[in-house]
Amino acid sequence: MPLPDPADLVLGPQHKSLPPSAWGSTVAAFLATGPHLSDLQTPLLTVDDKAVRHNTAAMAAWTAERGLLLAPHGKTTMAPALWRRFLDAGAWGVTLATAWQAQVAVEAGVRRILIANEVTDPVGIRWLRAALDAHPDLEIACWVDSREGVALLAAGLGPGRPLPVLVELGVPGGRAGARGLDAALDVADAVAAAPALRLAGAAGYEGPAGSDRGSASVDAVRAFLADLVALHSRLRERIDGVPLLTAGGSTYPDLVADALAPEAGAARAILRSGAYQVHDDGHYAALSPFGAAGTGMRLEAGIHAWARVLSRPEPGLAILDAGRRDVPFDLGLPVPQAVLGAPDEAVAGAAVVALNDQHAFLRLEPGRAALPVGAVVRFGLSHPCTAFDKWRLVPVLESTALPDPRVVDLVQTHF
Secondary structure: OOOOOHHHOEOOOOOOOOOHHHOOOEHHHHHHOOOEHHHOOOOEEEEEHHHHHHHHHHHHHHHHHOOOEEOOEHHHOOOHHHHHHHHHOOOOOEEEOOHHHHHHHHHOOOOEEEEEEEOOOHHHHHHHHHHHHHOOOOEEEEEEOOHHHHHHHHHHHOOOOOEEEEEEEOOOOOOOOEOOHHHHHHHHHHHHOOOOEEEEEEEEOOHHHOOOOOHHHHHHHHHHHHHHHHHHHHHHHHOOOOOEEEEOOOOOHHHHHHHHHHHOOOOEEEEOOOHHHOOOOOHHHHHOOOOOOOOOOOOOOOEEEEEEEEEEEEOOEEEEOOOOOOOOOOOOOOEEEEEOOOOHHHHOOOEEEEEOOOOEEEEOOOOOOOOOOOOEEEEEOOOHHHOHHHOOEEEEEOOOOOOOOEEEEEEEOOO
16 A cells, blocks of 8 residues: 655644644645744754755765665665655665565555565565565565575465575674574575575675774774675575675775675675764764764764753753653764854753653753753754654754754654
8 A cells, every 4th residue: 555645644743843733734734834943842853954965965976986886774764755865866775674664665666675684574474475476566685594584484475476585694793694604605505495585695784793983893894794795706606697785884884885896896786874864963973984083975964853941950950851752862862052042152061961751951061151941952863763763753954054944844754
């Protein structure tokens, strides 16, 4: 069943932080009124349209220059409207993490999908068979890392168009993926014996091999990627057609490019980074080669939170109305950046020290300008993959740099 046009969605109280005056209006009708940031309630998560446009175009150019294909991980936003932006910019396809996420993508009209995971759920496997039969133009593949997984997948699919699968190589102590070349080749042997499956290539995720940009982590990531390329070399003679070779998160895309680009002439070398489109002011800003510490191409932070001061119960402490239900916190707490209508230094030296469900604890540096009750603070965020799941509709602002930016879209998420 195709997803409804989000422009026709009727707004209501279930759409957090939109004004009650919008309830009963469609998204299209609300946007036609020309709303601005000041018309919305706090707490609030927003997307910066200018930053997303820049990031989408910049990464498309960067991968093309290296001969890589791009299949960004859609789980970051689970927002088909944002997926459409990178597809329109030339992305090869969309990566998802589960069969259900892939179902959303198919119903959104996406026809080239990587499920960067093993699929062992029988309901999801039956859907894969139905989708392959219903959509002759659908290109969809998933990972396998064990004979048991191959058997479950093949039995559940039954006869029909074979499902392409990629053998996943893993990292000791990490998550899924065959441990070592011999184990991965054994999985490939199992695929060859399963008529319901077709061996399509090699896949891996380098993230668990490193934790930072230090030399030890970089060396470990490079070693893993070298093993992945070695697996690809052993598999390609078994593959009918052009093999797929894919890796990539948003921390080490440069290292992935270094390893995969030399294979691009004889394979579809695919980068799967997903956080780049909205980037952040925390985790990826610090670790990505495209962040503040990197060189060359720069990505811009495309998500922000806005929270209002509820209380000043003690000197040096402000309590605001955004909490764990509103903002990501797993890889860093929100960073105060500015106060609406106040000088930039109003939050200089301030820091969020804790989050409750609906409260942020903001410690203020002594001697700085007062932060009164009712003031609205803009926050930079860390780790966009745990930001969008808290919101059904996310307002898109023309540019966060403007004093009261216009709302140019409402992006619908599917979590």
